[in-house]
């Protein structure tokens with residue numbers, strides 16, 4: 333068997349052989365630390381029955397680890413310069429399929445159908461940081477059959493996903509992620525575990541999909557619109573933020589009554605509300621009837 337890419341010498345050999353130029357626009361920071369790679373595999377709980385979707389295999393470093401543990405790995409890579417490299421580095425692994433595509437354009441539900449008969453897959457990735465949130469939200473919102481997602485993200489983003497009400501990191505991302513999944517930070521990863529080194533710290537976070545959402549609301553779309561509007565202007569009160577947003581066809585007084593129905597004072601800010609309270613607020617407004625579609629994209 334060939335030398336693994338987790339050995340930095342092998343990574344450098346491959347990069348030099350193909351004269352690969354790192355592309356900043358694709359968020360290319362490749363892992364070169366075997367301990368971190370092992371931690372990702374353990375956190376994801378990859379086993380021999382699993383079909384794993386890897387987003388952005390790079391030169392195949394994490395892919396080699398996944399291929400040794402999983403039944404099937406489907407790796408989607410946007411950079412066509414990496415495709416001939418992956419052919420070499422993954423030649424010993426017949427259970428890997430590489431797809432040269434933009435993950436944001438791929439029909440992931442179809443992939444799960446094709447490679448896992450529609451059963452839940454695991455997503456494992458050292459994500460390109462410039463599109464972390466769109467990728468994660470796509471996987472959740474499109475209701476891809478998913479067991480868990482174990483991903484390397486910017487440390488600051490991992491903290492935001494895990495944060496609770498009233499903390500500085502709490503925001504729309506915390507609520508969106510926690511509606512769909514239970515977050516758990518499995519490891520903090522310093523810049524020297526990558527080549528080239530990123531300017532920020534990183535963390536491995538596992539998001540375990542809830543079987544059903546932890547809160548019930550008649551209108552999840554309205555709830556998410558209220559969350560976005562509530563955090564849009566962080567220094568304003570929730571009442572002013574919702575009034576300025578203009579997506580609700582109610583008077584400022586009615587908006588205030590809705591907030592008070594949660595047992596909150598009129599000067600409360602969005603960051604004090606839990607997911608349950610945003611769900612209750614959405615139900616209160618939808619109970620009043622007629623919420624304008626504005627902003628509910």
Ligand code: SAM
Nearest residue numbers: 358361362363388389390409410434435458460
């Ligand atoms: N998995 C490799 C590793 O851990 O060494 C590389 C991780 S690197 C942080 C992110 C990878 O995602 C790069 O290979 C990059 O080309 C790829 N990528 C960036 N944007 C993408 C997109 N929209 N769709 C698919 N892959 C993408």
